[in-house]
Amino acid sequence: MAGAGYKLFNTGDVLTAAQVNTYLQEQVVMVFANAAARTTALTSVLAEGMVSYLKDTNATEVYDGSAWVAIGNSGDITGVTAGTGISGGGTSGTVTITNAMATEITAAGDIIVGTGSGTFDNLPIGTTGQVLTADTTVSPYKVKWASSSSNYSLAASGSLSGGSVSVTGLSGTDFIVELNNATMTATNAFVTTINSDTTSGRYYRNDSGSTSASFFTRNMGAGTGYYVGFKIEGGNGGSVVQTGDYNIGGGVYNQTTAITSIQLVASGTTWSAGTYKIYSR
Numbered sequence: 001m002a003g004a005g006y007k008l009f010n011t012g013d014v015l016t017a018a019q020v021n022t023y024l025q026e027q028v029v030m031v032f033a034n035a036a037a038r039t040t041a042l043t044s045v046l047a048e049g050m051v052s053y054l055k056d057t058n059a060t061e062v063y064d065g066s067a068w069v070a071i072g073n074s075g076d077i078t079g080v081t082a083g084t085g086i087s088g089g090g091t092s093g094t095v096t097i098t099n100a101m102a103t104e105i106t107a108a109g110d111i112i113v114g115t116g117s118g119t120f121d122n123l124p125i126g127t128t129g130q131v132l133t134a135d136t137t138v139s140p141y142k143v144k145w146a147s148s149s150s151n152y153s154l155a156a157s158g159s160l161s162g163g164s165v166s167v168t169g170l171s172g173t174d175f176i177v178e179l180n181n182a183t184m185t186a187t188n189a190f191v192t193t194i195n196s197d198t199t200s201g202r203y204y205r206n207d208s209g210s211t212s213a214s215f216f217t218r219n220m221g222a223g224t225g226y227y228v229g230f231k232i233e234g235g236n237g238g239s240v241v242q243t244g245d246y247n248i249g250g251g252v253y254n255q256t257t258a259i260t261s262i263q264l265v266a267s268g269t270t271w272s273a274g275t276y277k278i279y280s281r
Helices: 017-025 035-042 100-104
Strands: 030-032 051-054 059-063 068-070 086-090 097-099 111-116 119-123 130-134 143-147 153-159 164-167 175-184 188-194 203-205 216-220 226-233 242-245 251-253 262-266 271-280
Touching (some): 030 035, 175 216, 175 262, 188 226
Parallel strands (some): 030 051
Antiparallel strands (some): 086 097, 130 143, 188 216
């Protein structure tokens, strides 16, 4: 049976069936209990190319002419050590490492930020519309979620009806006004005022260079739907309020009063259809 070790045959020896089975057929790879047993058996007959199997370590080795070496690609990694950002490791068997940055994330939207040299932490998600902003006063992150000065949010919306729609309760520093499918019953002018202010001279019209009692005017044909959009900047206590219009010149509301309402007037007639949206920031 396998494991009989090594036998040196001499001239005239009788080769028995048992010896053929144990020393030839079953021991193309010689089997030993351990390395010591192998040394004892092969001390005077070692030859390069011999192959052996050791029961105690389950190792298959080949003799290279000077030493027994493991068969196969042995590699040179003797251990895995966790570095910055990972944990785990080991020197044998199955080695597991874990991404420590991933375990810092506790909820959807969390992001990983550096807190120092080789250190990090999770920053929870901000609220809708906020942007990530650098702030060196915030410790230890140096960044924070904050409202963007460039983001507009919908402040009011509704339908155009009657002779005038007054949108009240506004706040902010800038506004965008959009009218979609704005339709008048009769041909006349669409007029915009701010804070219901119709005092002559309060509005400076860019298209004519004259003063006016309204923010701007656009003539509209009866029964025709129009899109009109314009922007109001610096409208909360600033020195002036600027505007730009997709269609006409716009103008300036020459007051420092904060804007709290905008009037959309169908001058001399009524609104028969259309909607409005006002965005603020």
